[in-house]
Amino acid sequence: MDRLTARDPGFAAAVRSRIRGEVREAEPLARYSTYRIGGPATVVLPTTAEDVATAVRMAHEAGVPWFALGLGSNILLPDDGLDALVVRLGKGLDRLERDGDRWIVGAGLPAPLAARRTAAAGFAGLHIFVGVPGSVGGGIYMNAGCHGGDWAEVVESVTVVDQAGQDAVVPRSEVPFTYRRSGLDGRVVLEATVRLRREEQHRLDEQITEMFEWRQSGTPFNQPCCGSVFKNPAGPSRKREDGPRTAGQLIEAAGLKGFRHGAAEVSPMHANYFVNTGGATAADVRGLIDRVRQKVKREFGALLEPEVKIIGAGGEYLTVSP
Ligand SMILES: Cc1cc2nc3c(=O)[nH]c(=O)nc-3n(C[C@H](O)[C@H](O)[C@H](O)COP(=O)(O)OP(=O)(O)OC[C@H]3O[C@@H](n4cnc5c(N)ncnc54)[C@H](O)[C@@H]3O)c2cc1C
Known part of the structure; x- marks a missing residue:
């Protein structure tokens, strides 16, 4: 059957x-x-x-x-x-409430809104996410990060629901956060309590403006894309000890900026962003991921692991071939 x-x-x-x-x-x-x-x-x-x-x-x-x-x-x-x-998750699950230095942030709230609203109240910690266009829930699940910080640094507890429909409050000590990973698989993040620190308003305003300008200048915001395609490899590449380190640097050094597969393209602006130039399919993006990985592996001996979640028909996470 x-x-x-x-x-x-x-x-x-x-x-x-x-x-x-x-x-x-x-x-x-x-x-x-x-x-x-x-x-x-x-x-x-x-x-x-x-x-x-x-x-x-x-x-x-x-x-x-x-x-x-x-x-x-x-x-x-x-x-x-x-x-x-x-x-x-979106509207209805997007509350933002303050209790002293603690804030409750709903999973459905866009992270840039959480960043701006907490900063406007004079609190630092979430302000770094002003240019990260994901939700709070996605950010916590991914342990999204930028400008030297990540969600793991501010989370005190996460409210989740499991597949049996049971909710639970998981303290930070029981969330195995690592680089771009929370370990909260099989559960839905409903909200989190984060602890923020007070900061002078003018300093926060300056930092937000700087971060936003930095983002605007290095991100292909005018084309559909999904942020960093690959994680930065943990160790240095084998061939060139003083050579490129980050995923973007490796892809650029392999001469792949502007390289296309179907309608998917390595952004000429930032090599770790792949853009949909119009009508790209998931197969185009996966093909581009494979070809970029192969070339970077050949040239530098570095194996790039996708940061983007590639989803199969049953909602399962797909892996890439070595
Ligand atoms: C222009 C651009 C710039 C970006 N810059 C950065 C950056 O600087 N740093 C960074 O880390 N990321 C960056 N990203 C990637 C992305 O914004 C973040 O990873 C973000 O946190 C993902 O959130 P989302 O709501 O979009 O998640 P989705 O893409 O919707 O989902 C991502 C994963 O999270 C899971 N998920 C989503 N919501 C929940 C939930 N409530 N409970 C449990 N699991 C959930 C999904 O199942 C999936 O596995 C960028 C993306 C873009 C497009």
Whole structure:
């Protein structure tokens, strides 16, 4: 017997009848990804934590895979869409509240908004995310970082819900944060408590302006893309001890700026950004990832690991061939 998928109208209707938010069927995922890539799927737009719990529990009990989505700024979704249920956190799960130096930030809040609002109240810590166009939940799951900081530095606890629909508050000490990873797999981040530090307003304003200008000048914001495609390799490349170190430097040194596969292109502006030049497919981006990895490996002996999450039809994470 065929396995039930989230595309099944009966399943979608059942979820719709049990939650307050919306369930959209055959929704083009390209709308939910900064790459503007991805075919149709059943998308839940929860408005409460209970909605999230109900949707993932119903999926789990029906044997339907599910998948949490934020602002889609670090993800490559499949051209044929997903059989998995997409639980897309946004409005309704976007609270921002202050209690002394502690702030509660909802997973659905865009990180740049969290950055600006906390900074406007005179607090530093989240201000570094002013140019990182993801959600709070995606940022925590990815342990997104920039300007020398990351989410791990400010998080005190994370409220999550598991596939059985049970919520839990996980203290920072139990979140195994590492570089661009939280270890919170199999759970949906609902919100977090972060501890910020007071900072003089004029210094915060200056830093935000500087960071934003730095971003604008080095990021292809005018083209669909997903941020860094590869993580920076942990160790130095083998061939040139004093040579390129970061993923972007390695790709650029391999002469790949502007290199294309289909309609996907290594950005001429920043080599670790791949852009959709118009009508690119997930297959184009994956092909470009493979070709860039091969060339960098050949030239420098460095094996680039994707930072972007490449998603399969069942919502599973795909790996790249060595
Ligand atoms: C122009 C540009 C610049 C960028 N610059 C940076 C940068 O400087 N530093 C950096 O680290 N990243 C950067 N990124 C990448 C991206 O913005 C971050 O990784 C961001 O935190 C991802 O959040 P998201 O909401 O878009 O996640 P998504 O892309 O929606 O999802 C990414 C992963 O997080 C999971 N996820 C999303 N929401 C939740 C949730 N609530 N609970 C559990 N799991 C969840 C998804 O399942 C997926 O595995 C950049 C991206 C762009 C487009």
